[in-house]
Amino acid sequence: DAGVTQSPTHLIKTRGQHVTLRCSPISGHKSVSWYQQVLGQGPQFIFQYYEKEERGRGNFPDRFSARQFPNYSSELNVNALLLGDSALYLCASSLEVVRGPGEKLFFGSGTQLSVL
Amino acid sequence: DAKTTQPTSMDCAEGRAANLPCNHSTISGNEYVYWYRQIHSQGPQYIIHGLKNNETNEMASLIITEDRKSSTLILPHATLRDTAVYYCIVRASHGSARQLTFGSGTQLTVLP
Numbered sequence: 187d188a189g190v191t192q193s194p195t196h197l198i199k200t201r202g203q204h205v206t207l208r209c210s211p212i213s214g215h216k217s218v219s220w221y222q223q224v225l226g227q228g229p230q231f232i233f234q235y236y237e238k239e240e241r242g243r244g245n246f247p248d249r250f251s252a253r254q255f256p257n258y259s260s261e262l263n264v265n266a267l268l269l270g271d272s273a274l275y276l277c278a279s280s281l282e283v284v285r286g287p288g289e290k291l292f293f294g295s296g297t298q299l300s301v302l
Numbered sequence: 303d304a305k306t307t308q309p310t311s312m313d314c315a316e317g318r319a320a321n322l323p324c325n326h327s328t329i330s331g332n333e334y335v336y337w338y339r340q341i342h343s344q345g346p347q348y349i350i351h352g353l354k355n356n357e358t359n360e361m362a363s364l365i366i367t368e369d370r371k372s373s374t375l376i377l378p379h380a381t382l383r384d385t386a387v388y389y390c391i392v393r394a395s396h397g398s399a400r401q402l403t404f405g406s407g408t409q410l411t412v413l414p
């Protein structure tokens with residue numbers, strides 16, 4: 187079975203541009219979360235989506251937005267890119283069992299974004 | 303969610319047990335301890351979780367102290383492929399958001 191897939195794997199942009207990152211969850215998983223990982227730090231939560239609705243948002247500016255499609259795939263959009271947005275962007279999927287302590291997040295390998 | 307403290311790095315000889323400590327002295331009664339690891343150039347991978355009892359699965363064992371203020375992840379027979387950053391995460395399991403708060407983790411290096 188395919189795991190979480192993300193595209194593209196690498197991306198180079200310049201300041202001020204916008205970027206769209208894509209994620210396909212594991213088949214049957216209805217929840218998708220996005221994380222940003224700056225070099226040398228742990229991942230930071232950006233968004234969670236379940237059944238096309240935003241269920242959680244981390245401490246990120248409005249330049250960051252996301253959406254989830256009927257097939258549960260997701261896009262992360264970042265506008266007006268800054269140098270500090272350079273990071274590994276990780277997508278994770280889960281079954282989203284409400285109040286399930288054992289629920290695991292399954293992560294993709296990420297998209298490495300470089301902003302020049 | 304409670305904050306965790308982990309050593310920055312640890313070494314372990316191949317074939318020996320790797321014991322990774324985590325301090326979570328402010329943990330509350332409804333918070334679980336999760337462990338994930340991140341091998342270089344990959345996304346984090348779930349290892350194990352627990353509330354107050356010791357847990358074991360095919361990957362590792364989790365030992366949680368009686369007062370729940372600290373825990374230890376044990377890899378019983380470390381291999382070179384276990385070299386990774388290990389994250390200890392504490393979070394309450396309520397609501398529907400699956401937000402994990404990662405710290406900086408412990409870089410475990412398994413030496414041949």
